[in-house]
Every structure is written in structure tokens, then in C-alpha cells.
Amino acid sequence: MSNETLAPQPRPQSLADLFMSFTLLALQGFGGVLAIVQRELVEKKRWLTPEEFMEDWAVAQIMPGPNVMNLSMMVGNRYFGLPGALTALAGMLTVPLIIVLLLALMYSQFASHPGVAGALRGMSAVTSGMIFASGLKLIPALKNHPLRQGVALILSAICFICVGLLHIPLLYVLLGLGAFSWRLVFKKLGK
Template identity: 30%
Template sequence: MKKWILILQLFWTFLKIGPITFGGGYAMIPLIEREVVEKRKWVDMEEIAEIFALAGTAPGAIAVNAATFIGHKIAGIRGAIVAMIGVLLPTFLIVLILNLIFLSIKGNPHVDAAFQGIRAAVVALIAYAAIKVAKTSILDVSTLILMVSMVVMMVVFHWHPILVIVSGALLGIFIVKIKELFSMKLPSDRQNKSQIKSHNEKMSS
């Protein structure tokens, strides 16, 4: 019985996220994080950062991938299926309805103005998601330099995202090997987690 309740909670959680998110999968990241980390406490920040990283490297939309991974982690195959359906169903229905009325709203100045505001707000959502993920991903100077380097490669040299991901993985292995060779201290996710918790406690006090 408890497992079915959990399945329904998973479905309802992701069903709520879909209709209120504009701008694609990356804009869903802050809402997914709020629901599964802060509200439900199904996973912690380190786990959700790893899930988003994995979801971003896999083919398909990051929100659908992330929902599937989270659902599987929490409730196995059934959880993965209902989470995926939950996040997809509202978007499918909304797009279907919009398609039916598209011709009547096309060119409407009020609609155009609304979407201009929505696009600007989406930038804020994506920036917020990047900041939250960065707190658990940038662990030291080397990871900071790696992040900045990959941004430069994409912005200046227009690297393909797959090339950025593969390069990041190879450089990450190389950095760890160099640090091990020179007996340098490796960054710890656990240590980073405690630093974030301490920082948040200071901010709230």
C-alpha cells in the first residue's frame, strides 16, 4: 500500500511541474529540485546534481530524463514510468490545445508581449538552476577552471555539447590523476555538502 502511495506521489509531483514551466527542460530544474529535494526530501543536493548531469548527457529532454532517473531511484521501474508520464502528460495536452487555437492567437500583440516576458523570466530560471547545481559541482579551483574553460569553448568556439561533456569527463580524470600523483587533496562531495549546509545556516540566522 505504501509503495502505491509513493507511486501516486511521484506521478502527482511531476504532473504539477509540467504545466507551470515555460522554456524547456532546463527551466524545470529549479522546480524539480524544490519538489524532490526541499519538499519531499527524496534525494539530496549531491544526488540531484548527479541526476541532472546524467540527464543532460543522455539523449532526449533533460526534464524527462531527470524525472525518469528520479522515479527509478525512488520506486524502481514503476516509479520511472509514472514520473515520465507525469512530466510529459501536461505538456502534451497543453501543446495539443494550443495547436488547435494557434491560428486564432497568432499575431495577437498581447500574446506576443506575454511571451516576451516569459522568455525573459525563463533566463532567470535557467540561471538559478545553474547556480544551484554549481554549488555541488564546483568543488575547488580546478573544477572552477574546467567550468569556465568549457563555457569559453561553447561560446567562442561553438563546441558541440557532446564534445564538451566528453572533454569534461576526460579532463576530470586527468585532474584527479595529477592530484593523486602529487599527493594533493582531492575535493569531497561530503565536505562540499557540509560547507553548503554551514553556509545556508549562516544565511538563515
């Protein structure tokens, strides 16, 4: 065995480290921080493995509330219990809330300016690209998943077709594909 496999996984040093890390994560994203959270928590800080991130992200998506908030609480809870969950959530909310309130005041003054509308449309395109890029980065982690990459990618494509092209409500698609995927995994793990 190599030393790399024996080394303990890095973790936040303190609640203050957790708070600052999630504050910085929240400040880096606008309209969605999935790409940034994945890069920071998995690639840079290595608080989560790619597999742990995918599992936690899947749970965070089905829980009520914003996905990244759910994930932050799960990570905080993993290392510090309830105080960690609340600290990570506070890190995600405190400074961004202040900034959003200030931006709302500014937006009320400049909302009719065409440059503001164009900038917001441009940011939404960039955010979509970042989310897509994060999905592509996570594909290698599917090699260790019981369904394997091929089946997982087919299910992803079916989900995209149902929601994006056929406009079936996401809740129904997730319930249907989620139940089907669960059954496939359960069957495969049962062997």
C-alpha cells in the first residue's frame, strides 16, 4: 500500500475554518455554486472524495431547500455535528445576504438600464456552462458506482430528455427514474 492511501483525509481545522471556507465558496458563485463547491471541496481542500461528493450531492438534491445549503450542512455535520452544520450554513448565508441586500438597493435604481439586463442574461449562460462542466468532471467517479458509467449516463440522458425536451415536471421524473435507479442498484448489490 502506498502512503497516500494510509494518509488521513484532510478536514476543516475548526468551526472558524469551516465558516470562512463556506463564506468564500458562497462569494465565488452567482446563480449557482455547484462547480465551485465541487472544485473546492473535492479537488482543492479534499474534504470529500469524488464519490462522497456525488453521494452527498444526490442526497442534498432530494432534500427540501437549496442544494448547496443542504450540502454545506451535511459537510459541517460530518466534521463537527450540529454546530458544524449551523456554522457551514451561516458561512453560506451571512456575507452573501448582506451583498444581495445591497445589490437589491442598487438594482432598484438601475433595473431599466439595458446593460444591466444584458449582464444578467450573460451570467445565466456562464452559470449553465459551469454546471455542465461540473457534471463532466464527475463522470469518472461513476466508475466505482454499482450501475457503472454507461447506465448512469443513459439515465442522465433520459432525465434531460424528459425535463428539458418533453417538459415533464422534475418531481415526476426524479420519482420515476429515482425509483428505477434504486431498484437497479438494489438488485445489483443484492448479487
